[in-house]
Amino acid sequence: MSSATESYKDQMRRKLQECKSRVGVTDVALKLGYRVDKSAGVNKYVELILGAPAEPSDRIIVHVKCDKANQTYFRRNGTKGDVVTLIKENMHAFHATGNTEWAKVMNVLADMANMPMTDYQDAEMIHNARTSDPHVFDPSRYDVRPIENETAISAILAARGFNRDTVNAFRPFMCEIRDRSNDKFNGYNIGFPYRIAGHDKIEGYEIRGSKGFKSKAVGTNSSTAAWIADFSNDNPLGVKNVFFMESAFDAIAFYQANKYSVDWQSTVLVSCGGGTSGKSIEKILTYFSKACAVDCFDNDPAGRDYGNKLFEIAGKLSHDYPGIQSHCISSQKAPDGFKDWNDVILGKTMTITNYPSKHDRNAALAANRNKMMKL
Numbered sequence: 001m002s003s004a005t006e007s008y009k010d011q012m013r014r015k016l017q018e019c020k021s022r023v024g025v026t027d028v029a030l031k032l033g034y035r036v037d038k039s040a041g042v043n044k045y046v047e048l049i050l051g052a053p054a055e056p057s058d059r060i061i062v063h064v065k066c067d068k069a070n071q072t073y074f075r076r077n078g079t080k081g082d083v084v085t086l087i088k089e090n091m092h093a094f095h096a097t098g099n100t101e102w103a104k105v106m107n108v109l110a111d112m113a114n115m116p117m118t119d120y121q122d123a124e125m126i127h128n129a130r131t132s133d134p135h136v137f138d139p140s141r142y143d144v145r146p147i148e149n150e151t152a153i154s155a156i157l158a159a160r161g162f163n164r165d166t167v168n169a170f171r172p173f174m175c176e177i178r179d180r181s182n183d184k185f186n187g188y189n190i191g192f193p194y195r196i197a198g199h200d201k202i203e204g205y206e207i208r209g210s211k212g213f214k215s216k217a218v219g220t221n222s223s224t225a226a227w228i229a230d231f232s233n234d235n236p237l238g239v240k241n242v243f244f245m246e247s248a249f250d251a252i253a254f255y256q257a258n259k260y261s262v263d264w265q266s267t268v269l270v271s272c273g274g275g276t277s278g279k280s281i282e283k284i285l286t287y288f289s290k291a292c293a294v295d296c297f298d299n300d301p302a303g304r305d306y307g308n309k310l311f312e313i314a315g316k317l318s319h320d321y322p323g324i325q326s327h328c329i330s331s332q333k334a335p336d337g338f339k340d341w342n343d344v345i346l347g348k349t350m351t352i353t354n355y356p357s358k359h360d361r362n363a364a365l366a367a368n369r370n371k372m373m374k375l
Contacts, residue, residue: 012106016084017069019109022302024068025083027112029060032090060086083109097213111212114246114302115274137204137219143178144191147171153190156210160249161345166256173229174248177205177217189213192248192271194225196280197287198236206248206273214247216273226280227251227271231264239288240266243296243332244281244310246303246340247271253342254296254332272306281313292328298340299333307331 026046034048037059046064049056060073074080087094087105096104096111147153147167153176157167177191189209193202204220206227207213216222227248232239240263245251251269255262268288272280285293293314297303314329334341337349 016106016109019106019113019115020069020083022068022113022115023083023109024071025060025062025073025086026064026071027068028083028086028090029062029073031112032086032093034058034060095211097209097211107212111214114298114300135219137202137217137221139202141179141181142191142205142217143180143188145176145188147174147176147190151176151188152210153188156190156208159210160253160342162252162256166252166259169255170229170252173227177207179217191217192227194220194222194227194273196221196225197228197284206271208247208249214274222273222280223277224279224283226277226284227273228284229269231267231269233265236288237290238266239268239291241294242268242270242284242288242291243294244270244272244306245296246274246298246306247342248273250296250298250341253340253345257341257344278309278313281310282317285314285317292330295329295331296333296341299336300339303333303340307333 026048029048032050034050037047037049037053037056039053040047044064046062047059048062049059051057058075060075062071062073064071068083072080072082073086081089084105087108088101091101091104091108094104094108096108154167173192175191175193176188178186178188189207191205191207194204194206195202203225204222205217206220207215207217229248229251230239243251243254245254248271251271255264255269268284268291270284281293285291293310295307295310297306297310311329334344338344339348339350343350
C-alpha cells in the first residue's frame, strides 16, 4: 500500500469523524421521520418510532451521549448500529449520489453536516494522480459556458424553487460547468465562480448538480476567495450590506424571498461554500469597507458558529480599521421553523434541535472555570 493511499484513507477517516461529530443517530432518524415515543420516557435512552404510534413500522432505542460521534442505537430484536448503519439501512430515502455505497453514505453525512459533498471514489483517483497539483486550481480542466434556457441546469434551478426572473438576475454570477477529467459524468453542473474581493481572476467554483450533488472544483481557493454576487455595479463604497450565506443557493433564495424589501443596488451576497474562512471574510469586509455584515447562516448549531465567527472578525476589523463600518453587524436568518432561505421559498419546514453551538460550549466551559477559581 502506497503512502499516498494511506494518507488519503487517513483524510477520509478524519472527514468521517468530522461529519459524525455534527450528525448523530438522532439527526438522521428525525430526518427520516422518526419521532420520540413520549410514553417510553426520555432519559439516558430515547425511543424513536417510525409511523403511527399505535403500530409503528420501526422502533429504535438511541443511547444519547454528549458527543454525537458516539451515538448508537439498537432494536429489541438484537440489531444495532451507529449513524452510518442507519443511513445504509435507509439509503433509498436519501437519493444520494456516489459510485459506491460508502461514497453515498459520506455524501449523505456531508449534506446533513453542511459540508461540501463530492464523489469519494473520484476524489481518490484525483488524489493519487500525478499529472497535476490538486491544490492549485486549473481552469483548463473545466469547460465553462453561460447558462442556457431549457436545459437540464434550468430544471435543477426550477427544482430549487427559483423563478425565471430570479434566474435571469443571477446569470452574471453563475455558469454551466463540466469537468473534462471526469469520464463517469459528461454532463454539466452549475458553477458559482470564486473570486477574491476586488479581483476578476476566477479562483475556483462552488458546484451544484441534480439530486443534491454539491462539490467544489479541484484546487478551489476557499481560503481567501468566495462566491460574490455584487449588485452595486462595481461601486464598493456604495455597498451598505453584505449578506453572508452558507451556499449560493441560499443566497439566490434570499434574493427571491426579499426581492421587494432590499435595496439591491447597495447589496452584495456572499456564499462561504459550507464553511467560513477568516481571510476571505476579512478581504470582503475590507473591500466593501462601508458595508454592514449581515449573518444569514443556517438556523442550526453550525450556522450559529459561523455567525459568531463573522461577528468576531467584523468586530476586530472595525477596531483595527476605524474606517470599516462592519461593526454594525446584524442578522437576517431564515424565519423560525426553516433551516435556511432555500427551504423558505420551498415551504419546507423542519424541527430544529437546539444543540449548543461551539461558541455556547466554550462560554459554558469558561463560566465553569471561573466558578471553580472562585471556590
